[in-house]
Amino acid sequence: MGIEERRATAEIPSVVLRDGNSIPQVGLGMLRISDDDVTSVVKSGLDVGYRHIDAAAGYDNEPGVGRALSETGFNAGQARKMLWVTTKLKDSKQGYGSALKAFDRQINELRLDYVDMYMLHWPTPFDWRSGETWKAFVRLREEGRVRTLGVCNFMPEHLERLHREIGEWPAVNQIELHPTWQQREVVAFCKQHDIAVEAYSPMARGADLNAGDGTIARIAAAHDVSEAQVILRWHIENGTIVIPKSVHTQRQRENLNLFGFALTPTEHAEIEALDGPVRAGHDPMTFTYA
Known part of the structure; x- marks a missing residue:
C-alpha cells in the first residue's frame, strides 16, 4: 500500500452505531459484479484503502468476495479486525430456520x-416475515457470528412494524439515496430513532453526475475535484454512510479521497435543492431480491 492509500485509510471516519460498533463511513459496493470479476475488484479496493465491503447473497458473488478476503489475509487475524464486512439475506430465505441455514452457507x-x-435486504410487505427472521438474526448475534443487525429499503411503516414485533430498532437502514432522490421523510425517521442511514446508488448509478443543469460540475470545478467526489462529499457532510461501487482502481481511489475539501453552505444547499420525485432503483413496497 502506498503513502496515498495509507493516508486515505487513516482519514476515513467511522460512524458509531446504536449498538456501539463503529462502521467506516465509506465502503465498497459489490452490486452487479460477476463472481469471476469480484475477486480482483475486492483486492483492488483493499489495496487502495477500503476497509468496508458491502456484499449480499442476492448479488451472487459471495464466493468471489471470500476468495479475495482469503487470498489477501483479510479473513483472519489482525487484518480481519481492521475490516468491516456486511452481507444480506436473500428475501426467499426469510424465516427463522431458513435464515439460519442461509447464513451458514453465506459465511x-x-x-x-x-x-x-x-x-434484511427488502421488507417484502406483501410477504412479511421480518419479525420471525429477526429472531434468527438475534441468535446469530448472541452466538458472536454477527456483530450488528441492519435492514435495507425499510420505510418508516416497516421499521415501526418490525419494532412492534421484536422490540428493537435496527442499527442501520440502507436505502437508495442521492441528490435527486433524498428520501427526507425516511432519513428524518431514522435519525429520530438513532438508526444510521446508509446510501446505496449514492450517485443514482451515475445519473446524478449531470444533475442540476451543470450544478454538480460547477461545484466540482470550484474545488478541482470530480463530480463523483462532490456528491460523495455531500453524503459525508450529511453523516450518511456511503457504498459507491467501482471496478476501476483509479475511481476506487478517487471515491475515497473525500476529506481534503469541504462544500460551502451555499454549495451544500444547491445540492439539497436537486431533490426530485424519481428513484433510480426499485420500489420497496413491491420489489424482492428472491
Whole structure:
C-alpha cells in the first residue's frame, strides 16, 4: 500500500452505531459484479484503502468476495479486525430456520468466522416475515457470528412494524439515496430513532453526475475535484454512510479521497435543492431480491 492509500485509510471516519460498533463511513459496493470479476475488484479496493465491503447473497458473488478476503489475509487475524464486512439475506430465505441455514452457507462462502453486519435486504410487505427472521438474526448475534443487525429499503411503516414485533430498532437502514432522490421523510425517521442511514446508488448509478443543469460540475470545478467526489462529499457532510461501487482502481481511489475539501453552505444547499420525485432503483413496497 502506498503513502496515498495509507493516508486515505487513516482519514476515513467511522460512524458509531446504536449498538456501539463503529462502521467506516465509506465502503465498497459489490452490486452487479460477476463472481469471476469480484475477486480482483475486492483486492483492488483493499489495496487502495477500503476497509468496508458491502456484499449480499442476492448479488451472487459471495464466493468471489471470500476468495479475495482469503487470498489477501483479510479473513483472519489482525487484518480481519481492521475490516468491516456486511452481507444480506436473500428475501426467499426469510424465516427463522431458513435464515439460519442461509447464513451458514453465506459465511462459508465468504470464508469468515463472523460478519460485521447482517441485513434484511427488502421488507417484502406483501410477504412479511421480518419479525420471525429477526429472531434468527438475534441468535446469530448472541452466538458472536454477527456483530450488528441492519435492514435495507425499510420505510418508516416497516421499521415501526418490525419494532412492534421484536422490540428493537435496527442499527442501520440502507436505502437508495442521492441528490435527486433524498428520501427526507425516511432519513428524518431514522435519525429520530438513532438508526444510521446508509446510501446505496449514492450517485443514482451515475445519473446524478449531470444533475442540476451543470450544478454538480460547477461545484466540482470550484474545488478541482470530480463530480463523483462532490456528491460523495455531500453524503459525508450529511453523516450518511456511503457504498459507491467501482471496478476501476483509479475511481476506487478517487471515491475515497473525500476529506481534503469541504462544500460551502451555499454549495451544500444547491445540492439539497436537486431533490426530485424519481428513484433510480426499485420500489420497496413491491420489489424482492428472491
